[in-house]
Amino acid sequence: MKNIDFYSFLVETLEAAGVIGAYVALSLVGVSILTYYSNDRITKKIQSAPTWSHSILGSLLGVIPGCGGTIVASTLYSNKKLSFGGLLAAFITTLGEGSFVLLGASAEADVAYNFKAFATVTITGVVVGIIIGSLFDAFNFKRMQHDVNHDVIAGQDDSINQKSRFQEIIENSALLMILGTAFFLAPGSILALWGESIESIQGLTISLCIVLSLISISYYIMQTFLLDGHCHSENHTNIKSVLLESVIDISMVITYIFIGLFIANFVIDIVVGPEQFHSWMNSSALLVVVLSALIGATPGCGGMIAVAVAYVTIQDFPIAALISAGIATSGDGIFPLLANNKKDALIITGVSLLTAIIVGYASLLFRM
Numbered sequence: 001m002k003n004i005d006f007y008s009f010l011v012e013t014l015e016a017a018g019v020i021g022a023y024v025a026l027s028l029v030g031v032s033i034l035t036y037y038s039n040d041r042i043t044k045k046i047q048s049a050p051t052w053s054h055s056i057l058g059s060l061l062g063v064i065p066g067c068g069g070t071i072v073a074s075t076l077y078s079n080k081k082l083s084f085g086g087l088l089a090a091f092i093t094t095l096g097e098g099s100f101v102l103l104g105a106s107a108e109a110d111v112a113y114n115f116k117a118f119a120t121v122t123i124t125g126v127v128v129g130i131i132i133g134s135l136f137d138a139f140n141f142k143r144m145q146h147d148v149n150h151d152v153i154a155g156q157d158d159s160i161n162q163k164s165r166f167q168e169i170i171e172n173s174a175l176l177m178i179l180g181t182a183f184f185l186a187p188g189s190i191l192a193l194w195g196e197s198i199e200s201i202q203g204l205t206i207s208l209c210i211v212l213s214l215i216s217i218s219y220y221i222m223q224t225f226l227l228d229g230h231c232h233s234e235n236h237t238n239i240k241s242v243l244l245e246s247v248i249d250i251s252m253v254i255t256y257i258f259i260g261l262f263i264a265n266f267v268i269d270i271v272v273g274p275e276q277f278h279s280w281m282n283s284s285a286l287l288v289v290v291l292s293a294l295i296g297a298t299p300g301c302g303g304m305i306a307v308a309v310a311y312v313t314i315q316d317f318p319i320a321a322l323i324s325a326g327i328a329t330s331g332d333g334i335f336p337l338l339a340n341n342k343k344d345a346l347i348i349t350g351v352s353l354l355t356a357i358i359v360g361y362a363s364l365l366f367r368m
Contacts, residue, residue: 010262014258016261017254022181022186024257032068032243054083055089058086059092065103066096067096070330089132089133095308096304097253101305170219171227174251178216178250289321289357297330297356323363328353
């Protein structure tokens with residue numbers, strides 16, 4: 001093991017997480033707002049569509065970056081307005097919040113490289129999702145029965161559970177600090193996609209990236225252990241509620257990016273050594289695919305974010321492993337499904353995991 005200046009290592013990792021996180025914040029807020037304004041139209045189109053098309057529509061919901069699409073799919077399924085195949089297709093296709101990691105640049109890869117990976121994983125997920133979802137619907141697995149009186153609304157208790165004054169202060173403060181910092185960093189984040197920077201404020205930019213990481217990590221810890229936790233809702237009363245939920249997502253993504261970067265850089269650069277690690281990576285691709293699928297299958301977006309960070313930071317990380325994690329992950333959309341139907345949630349997780357390993361191995365075979 002090499003000697004390490006732990007303070008410098010920690011600061012550099014916080015800076016790197018903040019650089020990626022600033023772009024993630026912009027993308028996530030933009031997608032959340034678009035989803036909020038288009039949600040009713042999406043729901044009405046799916047309700048009026050024939051059952052045979054549900055796997056296609058489910059995959060299209062899964063393509064939406066973030067977890068909004070799968071939350072909509074889970075709610076429609078709980079309300080008996082989307083088939084099981086459509087729900088399965090959405091979960092197979094989605095990358096959850098991990099998509100935002102791939103939609104930016106990093107110190108190790110430019111935007112074209114990451115976007116190519118995003119497109120490859122997404123297209124693979126769409127094709128596989130439609131095929132697997134259609135097969136389940138063709139055999140009438142969990143046949144959908146329309147019931148207009150059975151309306152389960154994700155986050156329906158939101159109006160019942162009144163927030164404490166302390167929670168409101170914390171959430172509003174986090175909203176201002178995280179979004180304020182992220183939008184100040186926005187020009188630099190956009191330029192970073194092409195490897196450029198604003199030289200005149202480079203020192204300030206570095207400091208704010210570190211601040212963004214520290215605030216996000218602190219807020220995510222508070223949400224997890226002191227407040228209501230990370231709970232998605234499909235129904236929002238106004239744009240502020242969308243932004244408040246987006247800030248929780250941003251803090252979660254930046255936290256997992258920091259953890260992923262810290263572990264990856266520590267193991268590769270200090271514990272193992274770059275040359276030895278790359279040798280191991282090339283000789284153990286089969287194991288990496290399985291491990292990535294298992295990590296991606298963990299509930300929530302943390303697993304997929306970790307694998308996405310590994311892909312953009314670790315040289316020679318196989319894209320087959322990224323594909324495997326992408327198919328296995330269910331994102332935060334699995335939580336409303338777990339609340340309403342644990343059995344179906346477990347079936348979807350199991351089918352997605354098995355499919356992920358098979359497709360991951362096939363991707364290695366064809367060297368995608």
